[in-house]
Amino acid sequence: MYLENGRDIFRGILILAFAAIAYWADRTIGLALVAFMGVMILQSAFTDWCPADLFLRPMGLKRKLASNKKSSLTLAGSEALPPARQ
16 A cells, blocks of 8 residues: 555545534534635645655655656656767
C-alpha cells in the first residue's frame, strides 16, 4: 500500500467517526470536526503534505511517484534542446 492510499483510508475513517459524533454525541462538535477535516484536505491538495504522514511514513508507507520539482518547472521536451548560441 502506498502513502496516498493510507491518506485516503485515514481521511475516510475520520470523516465517518466525525459524522458519528455529530449524529450520536454533539452535532456542533461533530460538524466542526468535519469542517476542520475539509480544511485539512484542501491544505493537503495545495501543499502535498498531510498531518497523517507523521505516522504513516514510520509505518513504512512510501509515495507512489517521487515528484521531481526541477522537471515540473521546465517545459516538456526542453531537456533535449541544444544550448543557446552566444
